[in-house]
Amino acid sequence: MFKSICIFSGHANPQLAEQIADYLQLPIGRCKISNFSDGEVFTEIMENVRGVDVYVVQPTCAPVNDNLMEMLVTVDALKRASAGSITAVIPYYGYGRQDRKVAPRTPITAKLVADLLTTSGVSRVVSMDLHAGQIQGFFNVPFDHLFAMPVFLDYLRPRLDEGAVLVSPDAGGVERARAYAKRLKGDLAIIDKRRAKANVSEVMNIVGDVEGRDCVIVDDMIDTAGTLTNAAQALKDRGAKRVLAVATHPVLSGPAVSRIQESCLEEVIVTDTVPLSAAAKGAKKFTVLSVARLLGEAIKRIHNSDSVSSLFV
Numbered sequence: 001m002f003k004s005i006c007i008f009s010g011h012a013n014p015q016l017a018e019q020i021a022d023y024l025q026l027p028i029g030r031c032k033i034s035n036f037s038d039g040e041v042f043t044e045i046m047e048n049v050r051g052v053d054v055y056v057v058q059p060t061c062a063p064v065n066d067n068l069m070e071m072l073v074t075v076d077a078l079k080r081a082s083a084g085s086i087t088a089v090i091p092y093y094g095y096g097r098q099d100r101k102v103a104p105r106t107p108i109t110a111k112l113v114a115d116l117l118t119t120s121g122v123s124r125v126v127s128m129d130l131h132a133g134q135i136q137g138f139f140n141v142p143f144d145h146l147f148a149m150p151v152f153l154d155y156l157r158p159r160l161d162e163g164a165v166l167v168s169p170d171a172g173g174v175e176r177a178r179a180y181a182k183r184l185k186g187d188l189a190i191i192d193k194r195r196a197k198a199n200v201s202e203v204m205n206i207v208g209d210v211e212g213r214d215c216v217i218v219d220d221m222i223d224t225a226g227t228l229t230n231a232a233q234a235l236k237d238r239g240a241k242r243v244l245a246v247a248t249h250p251v252l253s254g255p256a257v258s259r260i261q262e263s264c265l266e267e268v269i270v271t272d273t274v275p276l277s278a279a280a281k282g283a284k285k286f287t288v289l290s291v292a293r294l295l296g297e298a299i300k301r302i303h304n305s306d307s308v309s310s311l312f313v
Contacts, residue, residue: 005303006049010058010074012067013275016091016292017057023296029054031077033070041069043077050082055126055299060094060113061251061274068094068113072120079121087124087302088117089295091273092221092249096131114138126298128273128291129220129248132172144308146298148248148271151289153183155269156216156246164214165189165240169231177218180246189215191231211239221249222270225256229263236264249274250286257283 008029009017021028030046056078058071071088078086098109110132117125118141125139128146136143164186168177170193181188189208215235222228222245232243243265250270257279260268269287270276280286294311301308 004053005299006047006052006054007299008045008054008056008074008078010056010067010070012058012061012070013091013272015275016059016272016290016295019290019292020057020089020296020299023293024300031074033074041066041073043070043074045074045077045081049078049084051084053085053087053303054078054083055087055089057089057091057295059090059092059273061092061249062253064094068116072116075117075120075122085123086121087126087299088122089126089299091128091291091295092251093127093130093135096135099132099135110135111138124302126295126302128271128295131220144298144302146291146294146308147312148273148289148291148294149179149183150312151271151291151294152246152269153180155287155289156184160184160186160216161214161241163187164216165208165210167191167208167210167215167217167231167235169193169217169219169227173219176220180216180218186216187213189235191234193227193231206234206238210235212241214242215240215244217243217245219245219247221251222247222256222260222268223251224254225252225259225263228268229259229265232263232265242266244269246270248291250276250280250288252277252280260285 006029007021007026008031032044034042056074060068075086095109095113124142126144129148136145166177166181166186167189168174169191178188189210192205217231235243244267246269248271261283268285271289271291298308
Protein backbone atom coordinates (compact mmCIF):
# COMPACT_ATOMS: atom_id res chain seq x y z
CA MET A 1 0.00 0.00 0.00
CA PHE A 2 1.40 3.43 -0.95
CA LYS A 3 2.42 5.42 2.09
CA SER A 4 0.79 8.82 2.54
CA ILE A 5 2.68 10.14 5.58
CA CYS A 6 6.29 10.00 6.73
CA ILE A 7 8.12 11.34 9.80
CA PHE A 8 11.70 12.58 9.51
CA SER A 9 14.01 13.76 12.27
CA GLY A 10 17.11 15.90 12.48
CA HIS A 11 19.78 15.56 15.16
CA ALA A 12 18.22 18.02 17.64
CA ASN A 13 15.83 15.64 19.42
CA PRO A 14 15.66 12.20 17.75
CA GLN A 15 14.21 10.59 20.90
CA LEU A 16 11.11 12.78 20.70
CA ALA A 17 10.73 12.09 16.98
CA GLU A 18 10.91 8.33 17.62
CA GLN A 19 8.23 8.57 20.32
CA ILE A 20 5.98 10.54 17.96
CA ALA A 21 6.51 7.92 15.23
CA ASP A 22 5.75 5.15 17.74
CA TYR A 23 2.47 6.85 18.66
CA LEU A 24 1.56 7.05 14.97
CA GLN A 25 2.76 3.46 14.46
CA LEU A 26 5.16 4.56 11.75
CA PRO A 27 8.90 4.04 11.23
CA ILE A 28 11.15 7.09 11.17
CA GLY A 29 11.91 8.08 7.59
CA ARG A 30 15.44 7.26 6.47
CA CYS A 31 17.64 10.24 5.76
CA LYS A 32 21.36 10.84 6.04
CA ILE A 33 22.45 14.15 7.56
CA SER A 34 26.19 14.77 7.54
CA ASN A 35 28.68 17.62 7.49
CA PHE A 36 31.50 18.55 5.16
CA SER A 37 34.86 19.11 6.84
CA ASP A 38 34.19 22.86 7.03
CA GLY A 39 30.84 22.30 8.77
CA GLU A 40 28.44 22.62 5.81
CA VAL A 41 25.29 20.54 6.29
CA PHE A 42 24.41 17.89 3.71
CA THR A 43 21.16 15.90 3.70
CA GLU A 44 20.23 12.92 1.55
CA ILE A 45 16.68 11.52 1.70
CA MET A 46 16.84 7.72 1.56
CA GLU A 47 13.09 7.20 0.95
CA ASN A 48 10.76 7.74 -1.99
CA VAL A 49 8.68 10.71 -0.80
CA ARG A 50 7.09 11.72 -4.11
CA GLY A 51 3.57 12.90 -3.30
CA VAL A 52 3.96 12.02 0.41
CA ASP A 53 2.96 14.34 3.28
CA VAL A 54 6.17 14.60 5.32
CA TYR A 55 6.69 15.93 8.84
CA VAL A 56 10.18 17.03 9.90
CA VAL A 57 10.65 17.04 13.71
CA GLN A 58 13.42 19.43 14.71
CA PRO A 59 13.39 21.84 17.66
CA THR A 60 15.76 24.74 17.06
CA CYS A 61 17.48 24.36 20.42
CA ALA A 62 21.22 24.55 21.15
CA PRO A 63 23.25 24.57 18.99
CA VAL A 64 20.51 26.78 17.56
CA ASN A 65 22.13 27.78 14.27
CA ASP A 66 23.24 24.23 13.43
CA ASN A 67 19.80 22.78 14.13
CA LEU A 68 18.05 25.53 12.18
CA MET A 69 20.32 25.00 9.18
CA GLU A 70 19.72 21.23 9.39
CA MET A 71 15.99 21.88 9.20
CA LEU A 72 16.31 24.21 6.20
CA VAL A 73 18.58 21.87 4.24
CA THR A 74 16.39 18.84 4.99
CA VAL A 75 13.26 20.68 3.89
CA ASP A 76 14.97 21.76 0.66
CA ALA A 77 15.99 18.15 -0.01
CA LEU A 78 12.41 16.98 0.54
CA LYS A 79 11.01 19.72 -1.70
CA ARG A 80 13.39 18.72 -4.50
CA ALA A 81 12.36 15.08 -3.95
CA SER A 82 8.76 16.12 -4.83
CA ALA A 83 7.22 15.62 -1.38
CA GLY A 84 3.48 16.28 -1.47
CA SER A 85 3.62 18.65 1.52
CA ILE A 86 6.26 19.49 4.10
CA THR A 87 5.31 20.30 7.69
CA ALA A 88 8.02 21.64 9.99
CA VAL A 89 7.34 20.31 13.50
CA ILE A 90 9.35 22.70 15.68
CA PRO A 91 8.52 21.88 19.32
CA TYR A 92 10.78 24.73 20.48
CA TYR A 93 10.98 27.76 18.19
CA GLY A 94 14.45 29.23 18.57
CA TYR A 95 14.86 33.00 18.13
CA GLY A 96 11.29 33.34 19.41
CA ARG A 97 12.36 35.98 21.93
CA GLN A 98 13.40 38.30 19.12
CA ASP A 99 9.81 38.97 18.04
CA ARG A 100 9.97 42.79 18.03
CA LYS A 101 12.43 45.66 18.08
CA VAL A 102 13.39 46.33 21.69
CA ALA A 103 15.87 49.10 20.82
CA PRO A 104 16.87 51.11 17.74
CA ARG A 105 18.80 49.24 15.02
CA THR A 106 17.99 45.73 16.30
CA PRO A 107 16.62 42.79 14.26
CA ILE A 108 13.31 40.97 14.42
CA THR A 109 14.92 37.57 14.02
CA ALA A 110 11.76 35.55 14.70
CA LYS A 111 10.41 37.00 11.44
CA LEU A 112 13.68 36.26 9.62
CA VAL A 113 13.50 32.60 10.68
CA ALA A 114 9.88 32.45 9.51
CA ASP A 115 10.93 33.77 6.10
CA LEU A 116 13.78 31.25 5.88
CA LEU A 117 11.47 28.34 6.67
CA THR A 118 8.86 29.44 4.16
CA THR A 119 11.46 30.03 1.43
CA SER A 120 13.00 26.60 2.02
CA GLY A 121 9.69 24.96 1.10
CA VAL A 122 7.74 24.49 4.34
CA SER A 123 3.99 24.34 3.68
CA ARG A 124 2.86 24.22 7.33
CA VAL A 125 4.43 24.78 10.75
CA VAL A 126 3.61 23.09 14.06
CA SER A 127 5.13 24.53 17.22
CA MET A 128 4.49 24.51 20.95
CA ASP A 129 4.16 27.30 23.52
CA LEU A 130 5.67 30.14 21.51
CA HIS A 131 7.37 32.86 23.52
CA ALA A 132 5.02 35.31 21.80
CA GLY A 133 1.83 34.12 20.12
CA GLN A 134 2.02 36.80 17.44
CA ILE A 135 4.94 34.94 15.83
CA GLN A 136 2.23 32.96 14.02
CA GLY A 137 1.54 36.11 12.02
CA PHE A 138 5.08 36.11 10.63
CA PHE A 139 4.20 33.10 8.48
CA ASN A 140 2.23 33.09 5.24
CA VAL A 141 1.57 29.35 5.58
CA PRO A 142 -0.76 27.61 8.08
CA PHE A 143 0.60 27.55 11.63
CA ASP A 144 -0.65 25.22 14.38
CA HIS A 145 0.24 26.55 17.83
CA LEU A 146 0.09 23.75 20.41
CA PHE A 147 0.16 24.00 24.20
CA ALA A 148 1.76 21.69 26.75
CA MET A 149 -0.91 22.66 29.27
CA PRO A 150 -2.94 19.38 29.13
CA VAL A 151 0.22 17.42 30.00
CA PHE A 152 1.08 19.73 32.90
CA LEU A 153 -2.49 19.79 34.25
CA ASP A 154 -2.68 15.99 34.45
CA TYR A 155 0.50 16.04 36.53
CA LEU A 156 -0.38 19.00 38.76
CA ARG A 157 -4.00 18.26 39.72
CA PRO A 158 -3.31 15.45 42.23
CA ARG A 159 -0.25 17.22 43.67
CA LEU A 160 -1.61 20.64 44.61
CA ASP A 161 -3.58 21.69 47.67
CA GLU A 162 -6.92 23.40 47.23
CA GLY A 163 -6.53 27.13 46.66
CA ALA A 164 -3.18 26.93 44.87
CA VAL A 165 -1.85 30.11 43.28
CA LEU A 166 -0.65 30.15 39.67
CA VAL A 167 2.06 32.76 39.27
CA SER A 168 3.11 34.65 36.16
CA PRO A 169 6.81 35.61 36.43
CA ASP A 170 6.20 38.79 34.39
CA ALA A 171 3.41 40.83 32.83
CA GLY A 172 3.80 39.12 29.47
CA GLY A 173 2.90 35.69 30.87
CA VAL A 174 -0.35 36.66 32.60
CA GLU A 175 -2.59 35.12 29.93
CA ARG A 176 -0.76 31.78 30.22
CA ALA A 177 -0.92 31.70 34.04
CA ARG A 178 -4.60 32.71 33.98
CA ALA A 179 -5.40 29.76 31.68
CA TYR A 180 -3.81 27.37 34.19
CA ALA A 181 -5.56 29.05 37.14
CA LYS A 182 -8.93 28.74 35.42
CA ARG A 183 -8.54 25.00 34.79
CA LEU A 184 -7.05 24.23 38.23
CA LYS A 185 -9.64 26.45 39.96
CA GLY A 186 -6.80 28.36 41.59
CA ASP A 187 -5.95 32.02 42.07
CA LEU A 188 -3.63 34.20 40.02
CA ALA A 189 -0.58 36.19 41.12
CA ILE A 190 1.71 38.37 39.04
CA ILE A 191 5.32 39.31 39.62
CA ASP A 192 6.21 42.85 38.60
CA LYS A 193 9.69 42.46 37.17
CA ARG A 194 12.20 44.98 35.93
CA ARG A 195 14.86 43.76 33.49
CA ALA A 196 18.00 45.89 33.12
CA LYS A 197 19.40 43.83 30.21
CA ALA A 198 19.03 40.43 28.55
CA ASN A 199 19.26 37.45 30.94
CA VAL A 200 19.34 39.76 33.99
CA SER A 201 16.15 40.29 35.98
CA GLU A 202 15.15 41.87 39.26
CA VAL A 203 11.93 41.10 41.15
CA MET A 204 10.19 44.24 42.34
CA ASN A 205 6.75 43.35 43.66
CA ILE A 206 4.12 40.59 43.86
CA VAL A 207 0.50 41.28 42.99
CA GLY A 208 -1.75 38.73 44.71
CA ASP A 209 -2.06 36.77 47.94
CA VAL A 210 0.46 33.92 48.23
CA GLU A 211 0.94 33.57 52.00
CA GLY A 212 0.57 30.01 53.26
CA ARG A 213 -0.34 28.63 49.84
CA ASP A 214 1.08 26.35 47.15
CA CYS A 215 2.53 28.49 44.36
CA VAL A 216 3.24 27.32 40.82
CA ILE A 217 5.28 29.61 38.58
CA VAL A 218 4.14 29.17 34.97
CA ASP A 219 6.46 30.09 32.09
CA ASP A 220 7.13 29.05 28.51
CA MET A 221 10.86 28.44 28.94
CA ILE A 222 13.77 28.42 31.38
CA ASP A 223 16.98 29.85 29.99
CA THR A 224 19.49 31.00 32.63
CA ALA A 225 16.86 30.58 35.40
CA GLY A 226 17.56 34.03 36.85
CA THR A 227 13.93 35.13 36.51
CA LEU A 228 12.64 31.83 37.85
CA THR A 229 14.82 31.60 40.95
CA ASN A 230 14.35 35.29 41.81
CA ALA A 231 10.60 34.84 41.52
CA ALA A 232 10.67 31.73 43.70
CA GLN A 233 12.63 33.52 46.42
CA ALA A 234 10.26 36.48 46.32
CA LEU A 235 7.29 34.15 46.78
CA LYS A 236 8.97 32.44 49.71
CA ASP A 237 9.75 35.81 51.26
CA ARG A 238 6.05 36.63 51.01
CA GLY A 239 5.12 33.47 52.93
CA ALA A 240 4.40 30.90 50.21
CA LYS A 241 4.15 27.35 51.59
CA ARG A 242 5.62 25.56 48.56
CA VAL A 243 7.00 26.88 45.29
CA LEU A 244 6.99 24.76 42.12
CA ALA A 245 7.54 25.72 38.51
CA VAL A 246 6.27 24.49 35.16
CA ALA A 247 7.98 25.48 31.91
CA THR A 248 7.59 23.87 28.52
CA HIS A 249 11.11 24.37 27.19
CA PRO A 250 14.11 23.50 29.44
CA VAL A 251 16.75 25.50 27.55
CA LEU A 252 18.86 25.65 30.75
CA SER A 253 21.88 27.58 29.53
CA GLY A 254 24.79 28.88 31.60
CA PRO A 255 24.30 28.59 35.38
CA ALA A 256 20.63 27.56 35.15
CA VAL A 257 20.90 24.08 36.69
CA SER A 258 23.07 25.16 39.63
CA ARG A 259 20.79 28.13 40.30
CA ILE A 260 17.75 25.89 40.42
CA GLN A 261 19.48 23.32 42.62
CA GLU A 262 20.48 26.02 45.11
CA SER A 263 17.07 27.74 45.06
CA CYS A 264 13.99 27.29 47.22
CA LEU A 265 12.11 25.64 44.35
CA GLU A 266 10.70 22.29 45.40
CA GLU A 267 10.24 20.90 41.88
CA VAL A 268 10.68 22.10 38.30
CA ILE A 269 8.41 20.35 35.80
CA VAL A 270 9.41 20.58 32.13
CA THR A 271 8.72 18.72 28.88
CA ASP A 272 10.92 16.95 26.36
CA THR A 273 10.54 19.54 23.57
CA VAL A 274 14.24 20.16 24.21
CA PRO A 275 16.62 17.37 25.29
CA LEU A 276 17.58 17.78 28.94
CA SER A 277 21.23 18.63 29.51
CA ALA A 278 23.50 16.12 31.25
CA ALA A 279 23.70 18.34 34.34
CA ALA A 280 19.91 18.56 34.57
CA LYS A 281 19.48 14.81 34.15
CA GLY A 282 21.49 14.29 37.31
CA ALA A 283 19.56 16.94 39.27
CA LYS A 284 16.80 15.78 41.61
CA LYS A 285 14.52 18.79 41.24
CA PHE A 286 13.65 18.21 37.58
CA THR A 287 10.65 16.22 36.36
CA VAL A 288 10.33 15.66 32.60
CA LEU A 289 6.94 15.01 31.00
CA SER A 290 6.65 13.85 27.40
CA VAL A 291 4.67 15.76 24.78
CA ALA A 292 5.15 13.03 22.14
CA ARG A 293 1.53 11.82 22.34
CA LEU A 294 0.25 15.38 22.08
CA LEU A 295 2.40 16.13 19.04
CA GLY A 296 1.57 12.76 17.51
CA GLU A 297 -2.15 13.33 17.93
CA ALA A 298 -1.82 16.81 16.40
CA ILE A 299 0.00 15.36 13.38
CA LYS A 300 -2.68 12.69 12.99
CA ARG A 301 -5.45 15.30 13.08
CA ILE A 302 -3.66 17.58 10.62
CA HIS A 303 -3.18 14.69 8.23
CA ASN A 304 -6.85 13.65 8.54
CA SER A 305 -8.08 17.28 8.31
CA ASP A 306 -9.59 17.08 11.82
CA SER A 307 -9.70 19.79 14.48
CA VAL A 308 -6.46 20.46 16.35
CA SER A 309 -7.83 23.16 18.65
CA SER A 310 -10.22 20.67 20.29
CA LEU A 311 -7.15 19.10 21.96
CA PHE A 312 -6.98 22.15 24.25
CA VAL A 313 -10.63 22.84 25.12
